Amino acid sequence: DREEPNYFGAGPAQLPTSVLQQAAKDLINYKDLGLGVGEISHRSKDATEVIDNSKAHLRKLLNVPETHEVFYMQGGGTTGFSSLASNLAAAYVGRTGEAAPGGYLVTGSWSQKAEEEAKRLRLATEVIMDARKAPGAEGKFGAIPDEAQWASRIAGKKFSYVYLCENETVHGVEWPALPQCLVDREDIEIVADLSSDILSREVDISQYGVIMAGAQKNIGLAGLTLYIIKKSILEDIKKAEADDAKLAALGIPVTPIAFSYPTVVKNNSAYNTIPIFTLHIMDLVFQNLLKQGGVAHQQQVNEQKARVLYGALDAHPEFYNLPVDKGCRSKMNVVFTLKKEGLDEKFLSGAAALKLTGLKGHRSVGGFRASIYNAVSLESVQKLADYVAAFAKEN
Numbered sequence: 032d033r034e035e036p037n038y039f040g041a042g043p044a045q046l047p048t049s050v051l052q053q054a055a056k057d058l059i060n061y062k063d064l065g066l067g068v069g070e071i072s073h074r075s076k077d078a079t080e081v082i083d084n085s086k087a088h089l090r091k092l093l094n095v096p097e098t099h100e101v102f103y104m105q106g107g108g109t110t111g112f113s114s115l116a117s118n119l120a121a122a123y124v125g126r127t128g129e130a131a132p133g134g135y136l137v138t139g140s141w142s143q144k145a146e147e148e149a150k151r152l153r154l155a156t157e158v159i160m161d162a163r164k165a166p167g168a169e170g171k172f173g174a175i176p177d178e179a180q181w182a183s184r185i186a187g188k189k190f191s192y193v194y195l196c197e198n199e200t201v202h203g204v205e206w207p208a209l210p211q212c213l214v215d216r217e218d219i220e221i222v223a224d225l226s227s228d229i230l231s232r233e234v235d236i237s238q239y240g241v242i243m244a245g246a247q248k249n250i251g252l253a254g255l256t257l258y259i260i261k262k263s264i265l266e267d268i269k270k271a272e273a274d275d276a277k278l279a280a281l282g283i284p285v286t287p288i289a290f291s292y293p294t295v296v297k298n299n300s301a302y303n304t305i306p307i308f309t310l311h312i313m314d315l316v317f318q319n320l321l322k323q324g325g326v327a328h329q330q331q332v333n334e335q336k337a338r339v340l341y342g343a344l345d346a347h348p349e350f351y352n353l354p355v356d357k358g359c360r361s362k363m364n365v366v367f368t369l370k371k372e373g374l375d376e377k378f379l380s381g382a383a384a385l386k387l388t389g390l391k392g393h394r395s396v397g398g399f400r401a402s403i404y405n406a407v408s409l410e411s412v413q414k415l416a417d418y419v420a421a422f423a424k425e426n
C-alpha cells in the first residue's frame with residue numbers, strides 16, 4: 032500500500048494505485064495459475080486473452096472504427112517514430128507505385144527528433160512547418176503558427192505521410208485539434224505521436240492513418256508502445272514488400288522484422304515476445320478508465336485540472352512566466368519559470384516539503400514542468416495550485 036502520491040513527473044509517471052495493487056498480485060499469481068502474468072508464455076491462452084481484452088477495451092474507450100487495427104510493439108515513443116518512417120514510406124510506394132517525402136510539423140523537441148530520425152534512416156523528409164521559425168517565435172518553441180501560414184506548403188504536393196506530435200511533453204505545446212488543411216486532404220495519411228496525451232481527451236480515430244503512443248505516461252509502464260493503424264495502410268505495406276527490388280530502387284530502407292507493422296499485426300502483436308505484464312497493466316488502466324466513465328469523463332477532469340493550475344499561475348503574472356501561447360497550452364504538461372532569479376531551488380524544496388514532487392523542468396529548457404496526466408488527481412493539482420499561489424505571495 033502507499034499514501035496517495037502528488038507526483039508530477041513527465042514519464043515514467045504516476046499510475047492509479049488500485050491498478051498497481053492488482054498488478055502486484057497478478058505479478059506473483061495470475062488468476063490462481065500459481066504463476067505470475069509475466070511468467071506465462073506470450074502465446075498461451077491467458078496471454079492471448081490479455082492481448083485481445085486490452086485491444087477490445089481500447090477500442091471501446093476510443094471508439095476505434097472497423098477500418099483501424101490496434102497493435103503493440105516492444106519499445107517506446109522513439110521506436111514508434113523510427114518504425115513509422117520506413118513503414119509509411121513503403122506504404123506509399125505500395126499505394127501509388129512511387130516515393131514521396133514524409134512531411135513533418137515541428138512544434139517541439141519530439142517532432143523535431145522524429146524528423147531527424149527519418150532523415151538519419153536516409154528517408155526523404157520535408158519540414159512543412161517549424162514553429163521556431165514562425166514570425167515572432169525568436170527561434171523558440173511555444174506557439175503553433177496558424178494554419179494559414181503554412182497550408183500553402185502542402186497544397187498540390189505529395190507526401191507519404193504527414194507527422195505531428197499532438198502533445199510536446201518537453202515544451203508543453205499541444206495541438207488543440209488536428210489541422211483542418213490536413214484533415215481535408217484525403218490523400219494524406221496523418222501520423223501522430225500521442226505518447227503524452229493518449230486517452231486524455233476524445234479524438235476521432237477515423238482522421239488518422241496511424242497513432243502511436245509510448246505507454247509510460249497515461250497508460251502504463253515503459254517498454255510497450257501502442258499503435259492504431261488504418262488497415263488499408265497494412266495492405267499497402269504488404270504490397271510494397273512484395274516487390275523488394277522496387278523499394279530498394281526507390282531507396283526505401285528495409286524495416287527490421289520486429290518493427291514491420293504487417294508482420295506484428297499478422298501475429299496479433301506476438302511475433303516476438305510481447306511484455307505481457309506491461310500490457311496487463313495497460314489493460315488494467317483501460318478497465319479503470321472505463322469504470323470511471325471513459326475518455327469523455329477523463330477529459331472533463333483534465334480540463335478542470337488544467338484550469339486550476341494555469342489559473343493559479345496566470346494569477347501572478349509578475350512572478351510566473353508561462354512560455355506557451357494560450358491557444359496551444361498543454362493540458363498534460365504545464366511548463367513555467369520564475370521571473371525572479373535564484374529561487375528555483377527554494378520552489379522545489381518548498382514543494383517537496385508538501386510532498387509535491389517531480390516538478391523539475393526538462394534539462395533542455397529548465398524551469399518547472401508539472402505533468403498532470405490522467406492518474407494525477409484534481410486534489411493533487413489543487414494542492415500544487417495552492418502552493419503556487421502561496422509561493423508567489425511569500426516571495
Ligand code: PMP
Pocket residue numbers: 042106107108109110141196198199200201224225226227245
Ligand atoms: N514522444 C513523446 C511525445 C514523448 O514524450 C517521448 C518521451 N518522453 C517520446 C516520444 C520518446 O519516448 P521513449 O523514451 O519511450 O522512446
